[in-house]
Amino acid sequence: MKREDIGGPIRGRYIDDRFEEGIFRLNPGVYSDPELFELEMKHIFGRTWIFLALESQIRNPHDFVAANIGRTPLLVMRDAKGKIAAFVNACRHKGATVCRSAAGNAKYHVCPYHGWAYDSSGKNVDIKDRKSGAYAPAFDADNHDLLPIARLESYKGLIFGSLSADVPALGDFLGDMRLFIDLVMDQGEHGMEFIPGRSTYTYRGNWKLQMDNGTDPYHVTSTHVSMIDIQVRRRAGQGNVDARQNDFSKVKGVDQGMFIFPHGHALLWVDQPEPHKRPIFPRIDEIRKRVGDLHAQWMLKLRNTQFFPNMQISEVNALMLRTFQPLAVDLTEMRSYVLAPIGEAPEYRAWRLRQFEDFFNASGFATPDDTVLYEECQAGAGIQGIDWLQGCERGMAIIKAGADEVAQSLGVNPTHSIKSEAHLNPEMAFHSTYREWARMLEAGIEGRDPYA
Ligand code: FES
Numbered sequence: 001m002k003r004e005d006i007g008g009p010i011r012g013r014y015i016d017d018r019f020e021e022g023i024f025r026l027n028p029g030v031y032s033d034p035e036l037f038e039l040e041m042k043h044i045f046g047r048t049w050i051f052l053a054l055e056s057q058i059r060n061p062h063d064f065v066a067a068n069i070g071r072t073p074l075l076v077m078r079d080a081k082g083k084i085a086a087f088v089n090a091c092r093h094k095g096a097t098v099c100r101s102a103a104g105n106a107k108y109h110v111c112p113y114h115g116w117a118y119d120s121s122g123k124n125v126d127i128k129d130r131k132s133g134a135y136a137p138a139f140d141a142d143n144h145d146l147l148p149i150a151r152l153e154s155y156k157g158l159i160f161g162s163l164s165a166d167v168p169a170l171g172d173f174l175g176d177m178r179l180f181i182d183l184v185m186d187q188g189e190h191g192m193e194f195i196p197g198r199s200t201y202t203y204r205g206n207w208k209l210q211m212d213n214g215t216d217p218y219h220v221t222s223t224h225v226s227m228i229d230i231q232v233r234r235r236a237g238q239g240n241v242d243a244r245q246n247d248f249s250k251v252k253g254v255d256q257g258m259f260i261f262p263h264g265h266a267l268l269w270v271d272q273p274e275p276h277k278r279p280i281f282p283r284i285d286e287i288r289k290r291v292g293d294l295h296a297q298w299m300l301k302l303r304n305t306q307f308f309p310n311m312q313i314s315e316v317n318a319l320m321l322r323t324f325q326p327l328a329v330d331l332t333e334m335r336s337y338v339l340a341p342i343g344e345a346p347e348y349r350a351w352r353l354r355q356f357e358d359f360f361n362a363s364g365f366a367t368p369d370d371t372v373l374y375e376e377c378q379a380g381a382g383i384q385g386i387d388w389l390q391g392c393e394r395g396m397a398i399i400k401a402g403a404d405e406v407a408q409s410l411g412v413n414p415t416h417s418i419k420s421e422a423h424l425n426p427e428m429a430f431h432s433t434y435r436e437w438a439r440m441l442e443a444g445i446e447g448r449d450p451y452a
């Protein structure tokens with residue numbers, strides 16, 4: 001079939017989604033076309049819910065944290081009365097970045113350029129030398145406050161924002177993915193927080209390469225061979241055994257599966273043959289009492305979740321939340337955080353941190369391997385002549401429409417499910433993300449409401 005016969009302006013050109021025929025392919029331009037990047041910024045990042053921060057990052061009045069929606073810098077703040085709001089972090093005078101810190105506490109934010117000042121509710125409280133400015137009445141009649149974003153909602157302490165007012169309620173957008181947030185945020189009796197600090201780095205590749213990798217179990221045994229070699233040595237008692245990293249040799253043959261949800265979300269789960277490697281394991285009885293047997297059991301499984309478009313929570317080693325911020329078609333900024341129960345005992349927290357450093361840190365044994373491969377993929381994405389990549393088709397012959405028995409036992413209703421032994425390593429999660437990606441782009445290009 002010719003590309004132009006396949007579908008709409010995006011599907012025909014970039015995606016060949018003929019699921020019934022066992023075909024799901026992407027054109028490499030998905031990762032490399034600069035025009036497409038501009039469309040993504042407008043019709044996806046400008047049009048949907050984006051994860052911004054944890055409420056526990058801004059616990060006190062006047063706490064703030066910087067965030068992004070696409071290329072729009074934001075300031076998420078708690079005001080004097082405790083209300084949370086998010087504003088475009090750009091001065092109303094000439095657009096300079098008002099707050100240049102990643103996080104902190106400040107009653108006032110004074111723009112470094114000409115000194116206009118804003119309070120923690122975004123209100124403009126001072127225009128320097130206003131009296132001597134000979135401003136016309138039209139200026140006085142203008143609003144000078146920081147620009148609030150159109151929508152802000154939280155689920156279980158996770159704050160999401162949207163630049164568009166026209167989005168579904170956050171709960172509807174997340175749908176059954178809320179359960180997989182519960183499985184993370186219910187781990188702490190008193191809630192969850194980020195351990196101070198984060199791992200930030202950039203890679204020279206498209207943001208969707210990270211989107212793909214988060215639910216890609218197929219790459220592990222080839223991309224991470226050096227880490228697997230290190231694990232062999234650690235099994236012999238050599239090197240850093242403190243991290244108690246998940247041993248990849250043990251997941252061969254255990255059950256794994258994927259759920260694909262509406263709005264581009266997806267989950268990869270793998271049975272955990274070594275539950276004692278999870279830093280919550282010593283507390284699992286307390287957790288079980290609060291959340292019940294089934295949820296406690298799922299908290300111990302390995303889970304990688306993709307929240308469309310650019311947030312992932314991974315519980316393979318430690319408990320990591322990361323965002324991937326698109327800076328250009330071939331440049332992405334990663335921000336990875338360690339999630340931990342509030343009030344966690346120091347020995348468990350140290351264990352969690354060692355796992356994170358060992359695996360997910362920019363200097364860990366896994367992340368640099370992945371990042372280099374994104375750059376290699378980006379090199380391939382610019383090559384002329386390859387019409388279709390073949391990286392979305394593992395598992396196609398056994399994927400099921402609707403909920404399988406695993407999903408039913410959890411009470412979630414995915415559009416598709418797959419369950420197999422771990423060596424299958426399906427590529428089905430990408431169908432969810434790219435279908436939503438194409439759907440939103442096409443709606444935007446055609447001037448339709450993507451959520452109508
Ligand atoms: S740009 Fe902020 S005061 Fe001028």
Ligand SMILES: [Fe+2]
Nearest residue numbers: 220223366370
């Ligand atoms: Fe990886």
